[in-house]
Amino acid sequence: MNTDVILTLQDVSKSIGDKEILKNLSLGIHAFEKIGIVGVNGCGKTTLLRLIASEIEPTFGTVTCRKDLKISYLPQDPVFDPQIVVLDHIMPDLSMEQATEESYIYKSILSRLGIHEFDKPLGILSGGQRRKVDLARALVNDPDLLILDEPTNHLDMDTIEWLQDYLIKLKKTVLFVTHDRYFLDAISNRIWEIERGSLHVSIGNYSDYIKGKLLREVDAQRKETRRQAQLSKELQWLGRGARARTSKPKHHVEKVKELISKSYLISNAELDISFQTDRLGKTILELRKLSKSYGSNLLFKDIDHHFQPRERIGIIGPNGCGKTTLLRIITGEEKPDAGSVKAGINTHFAYYKQDEESFDPNLSVYDYIAQYAEVIKTKDGTRLSASEMLQRFLFDGRMQQQKLGALSGGERKRLYLLKSLMFGANFIILDEPTNDLDIRTLEILEDYLDAFDGCLLVVSHDRFFLDRCIDYLFVFEGTSIRKIAGNYSDYLLWKRFNEEEEEESRKAAPSRDTRPKSGIKG
Template identity: 45%
Template sequence: MILSLEDVSYRYAVTPILDHVSFIINESQKWGVVGLNGAGKSTFMKILAGVEQPDSGKVTFLGKYRISYCPQNMDFPTGKTVYETVQDCLTEKTEEYEIKSILSKLGITDLNQPIEILSGGQKKRVSLAIALIRKADLYLLDEPTNHLDQDMIVWLEKYLARVSKAVVLVTHDRYFLTRITNHIVEVDHGKLYQYEGNYADYLQQREQRYEMEKLQEHKRQRFLKTEIEWIRAGAQARSTKQKSRIERFNRIASMETRQEQEKLSLSSTASRLGTRTIDIQSISKSYDGRTLFEDFSYNLLRMDRVGIIGPNGCGKTTLLKTVLGQVQPDQGSVEIGETVKIGYFAQMNEVFEDDMRVIDYLKQFGDFVETADGERITASQMLERFLFFKEDQYKPIVKCSGGEKRRLYLCSILLQAPNILILDEPTNDLDTDTITILEDYLDNFKGAVIAVSHDRYFLDKIADRLFVFEGSHISILQQSYSDYLESRATKTSQPESAKPKSQPAPKPNRLTYTEKKELEKLETQLPSLEENVSSLEQQLNLVTDYSEIQKISSLLEEARQNLEEAEQRWMELSEKTEA
């Protein structure tokens, strides 16, 4: 056991975030933390990290273990470079090549720039790099995939899959959860529900739990009905038995039950869209002498589902803003049809008035939205559809979590009945349940959708056409995101021998002649493989050019892999020799 919570409670004002919960983290376990926005996932992580103290209960952490924590948001002291900031956050001496290697994988290459000029997303990546560089037995990572592009996410996924230490992470990336975790803990109304398996296993087990809860609720309602009839018949709390029966009734009547999500049809809330939508004609845009995109043309179709992908900083958001008219192209034009009503879900939330209630904020955009068949969906129903239940609708916005504010912002856009949705990283800060609801909404949306996202699962669900940034050129592909990634991996992978591999024969107890020769060869190869790794590490310490850092980092990763495989094979053959 590395860490445990025993009967822990934590309140925010009068709201129980954690209510008498217990939890244990053992060595090598990889936990995914899920739950609605505002359920308390980040608070749970802070308590595990020792950043927050519970109101009651016991947190036990064995001192021989080390914890590394990456919070959801991180701010650093000013006046230092990126490299100095990282060094200050590390308690153990760390080689420069290790720092450079991890930072470069996360897109941070200028280590001499002042930390204060970095964007929020870049600071998050520096914070993640610090957490990964630290030598730890338990890694606590809160939304590690936020602000990462596709290549960074794939690298992080492989990195955490190889790590033999314990990991607890909060993320909305469902592919990431499925591939990394072997346990899931759900934070729900102050309770922790623990599941064995990955995210896909969790979904199946959660449905079974919901069915059991429905059965228990049905039994509870039958019991309450019987007891109410008994009380109405004039039952008096005179005897001890009668008092106990009434107390039991009061206790069961006051039990909280999970609220079922109201099933509302929001499939046709879009305004009527004519045949002329958005016509992009040969647009180009450059900043500071760097061309983001050039000579790009596309005529958006009425029911288009477009995903936009590319590395961080390539110009995806600039393309969206050019289409919206917020940024003027250097060349070309964008023509918008007369019936077009765009809903733009930006990366940054609206500025909210903290003392305003959730429902009052939404009603600024309308009391209801009318569907194509004349049905009215009220602002309250829209909120409930996106998991703001009745009591949540009347709380002040200042009490909302970052994810809840993001949800509210989304509802304000949908209530205005747009017929073209332009979404910039829509899944950031949303919980997995809300993302699923958004996916269902978009699946039935009677209009066009353009979405920038690094969420592979989300893009697979909603996009059948891709705009792919490749340098300053934007390719238009008619395929899913997963198909694109698979085809790209096939193109970039090294060609393998066409000769089929023979099936391995059963291992004899002694080394064969061939294995003896292989062992001798390995014993001469290992020192040179170690020297190669050491040489590349030294080279990485010396270079400052971004392209060189990337090149040497890739070579170093390959060299380490070759050394690890050779050492593993040497151990296998050596064990047979001893046998």
């Protein structure tokens, strides 16, 4: 298999305004590598993808690619013409004859992604449907280098699993950013980690990267312990005074300066989630015979559920089945056609929406939070100012003065997460919380939800997040909901078992003889 270098970055740096995002990157991409990029929100993941895709130019350095290299790029938020129809959007500029001959290829990939109405304008599609169309556009071009920025955002689980299998088998080079840890682990054979503008390359998949990072941290701790011991020894020597010796050799003083300045530990600020919450009452939340339609489209009917203390429920189903609509009905943002919602007197909701409220781009980070609360109580009763709470959410003093319009998509999501949770609700509702958040923030959110004493209701396509955080599933099936005890992996086992049972029953069923009976016994 050819493993030639197909694209090279040489001393590449990129600044946005006065902020240097990427610093002196030099590396190559080889044919057939499948590279996952990780790093905290705002570290430059999307910027690096755009540099490689030639969407933007580096501030310094060069990006050089093989002369005949064909690149396909799926941005996180593609710009589209709302009037153009689906098929025209994904087809390249072809002659009428070529377009007629090759249209079946494009229709085939769209159908596999669940898009069957090829003449629909993009403007009337849902976010999930548009994502599928844009994904199809990237895949059908048969690129040598496929670049994907958060490809699983807005996709349903069946589509994610199909895409995962497709990319595993694809004999091309793939460069991608994703928060989906199962997806990342299954596809990647290289991990690029961006940290403080620099890039660290790890051979292997995401699990290998995590193991290697832990080993590096253990090694750094060992070196730091040795440094501290040396420093203590040198300081004791210098502290003996002139009576112990006639002079203090210069090299001892220099050694102390070196040891003080050289720490092997990387000081990573950690996001800290901690809010004071009230106890839930006897009645938490009751859903009674809920039904909802839009016109002639029935989403669901007769949904019943009485929530129990500390219940953690995940909601899954295909795009457009009514998951977000159900959340909006529960929070009172929408009315059901039939049925009722009864929340307990002590039940207080925090609702993190998939499409966060509109931000005023000219508002500062600090002013955005301070307009809701200038003082916030933590779980241990500590009263924090808005500025102190922002510090805990990794917005330092400088970032607090930044305008919202200057933040990355992930940084805005982290800020919106703070705004959603900071009032100390005891019933958390999350609609696709993993979209655009970096993996480390997700891990800390998962830790917070582990210790959370209230109820959790979450819509998510992130299989790892569901496995970690929930113990019960609502599965949309047609217009009804099936309730499954367990997490997402438990559901897959249940689903596989039932499919195998049905297959065995089908094989065991006697074939019906449809020939007319002759009435002759023999």
